[in-house]
Amino acid sequence: MPVPAIEITNLTKRYGDTGPLAVDDISLAVEPGSVIGFLGPNGAGKTTTIKILAGLVSATSGSASLGGFDVVHQRAAAMAQFGAVLEGSRNIYWTLSSWQNLIYFGRLKGLRKSAAAARAERLLTDLDLWERRHEKVGGFSRGMQQKVAIAAALIADPAIILLDEPTLGLDVAATRTVKNWIGTLARDEGKTILLTTHQLDVVEELCDRVAVISGGRFVTDLPIGALLSQFRQHDHYEVRTEARADPVALPDGFTAVRGDEDTVITGHVQGGDDLYALIEALRAQGLPLRSLAQVQPNLEEVFLSLVKEPVNG
Numbered sequence: 001m002p003v004p005a006i007e008i009t010n011l012t013k014r015y016g017d018t019g020p021l022a023v024d025d026i027s028l029a030v031e032p033g034s035v036i037g038f039l040g041p042n043g044a045g046k047t048t049t050i051k052i053l054a055g056l057v058s059a060t061s062g063s064a065s066l067g068g069f070d071v072v073h074q075r076a077a078a079m080a081q082f083g084a085v086l087e088g089s090r091n092i093y094w095t096l097s098s099w100q101n102l103i104y105f106g107r108l109k110g111l112r113k114s115a116a117a118a119r120a121e122r123l124l125t126d127l128d129l130w131e132r133r134h135e136k137v138g139g140f141s142r143g144m145q146q147k148v149a150i151a152a153a154l155i156a157d158p159a160i161i162l163l164d165e166p167t168l169g170l171d172v173a174a175t176r177t178v179k180n181w182i183g184t185l186a187r188d189e190g191k192t193i194l195l196t197t198h199q200l201d202v203v204e205e206l207c208d209r210v211a212v213i214s215g216g217r218f219v220t221d222l223p224i225g226a227l228l229s230q231f232r233q234h235d236h237y238e239v240r241t242e243a244r245a246d247p248v249a250l251p252d253g254f255t256a257v258r259g260d261e262d263t264v265i266t267g268h269v270q271g272g273d274d275l276y277a278l279i280e281a282l283r284a285q286g287l288p289l290r291s292l293a294q295v296q297p298n299l300e301e302v303f304l305s306l307v308k309e310p311v312n313g
């Protein structure tokens, strides 16, 4: 791999002298131009890790670097590598307009006024905010404010973008806009993006790779396809038959739920024999086979089983 865009080595964080480990010896190397989803339940250590990368929290031990620059020992160079939108913190000034915010953050990042203005125009146009650039951000909807926050993080055109819950609290339309925009930044502009989210459809759509953290430790770190295929070793089938008052007798491993129209039977099938046994059982009870489909787990199912039962990454 070329120099990783984001590198974390044996990183540990304990808040206070006696608190539990919020981050417990994690290591990660993210290839330039990739999008990595950082997933985990509440309190898993995601925000702490991002704050260490952003230079806002100091690590207890281990190291972190951005674009090859150590966030502690080469702080200025490391800080110039990224833009961040952090969860729950107000990343922009609500009493200023989006235009004023972007110029302010551009100047703060060391841009000349003309460069900041050119970049702000492009970002606000891309995000459909150009017409309203002189309105105060405080009067914007949550989705528009989030778009301005992301634009502010991108004002100096950083190579690395850290996004903590970028779609939190957004409605469907605003989520779609932000999601599309993250996709464009990754695909067309080659940015390296690390994002945390509890919205797994966001991860499934945008990420090349997923690292799942639980209790401060990585549970797994895999390309998204590999992660899903771990759960496809056994085919999961859904079979529909008619809804009857009597319970349906099923071979082991299958469960039935009776709806108004159909009875839906689901189960993991480890070979053709399992499926034949089910079909034979239905036939013996005079139940017609209305449909038979192979169903794939979605990322949410995968994530929940990872947190419950670790697999090797």
Ligand SMILES: Nc1ncnc2c1ncn2[C@@H]1O[C@H](COP(=O)(O)OP(=O)(O)OP(=O)(O)O)[C@@H](O)[C@H]1O
Pocket: 015, 019, 021, 022, 040, 041, 042, 043, 044, 045, 046, 047, 048, 049, 087
């Ligand atoms: N400033 C702090 N002082 C003390 N403990 C903290 C502090 N910030 C976080 N923690 C603790 O560190 C652990 C990890 O928290 P962190 O915010 O990193 O998790 P997270 O994965 O981002 O969770 P969420 O999905 O809820 O945002 C938690 O046990 C949390 O209570």
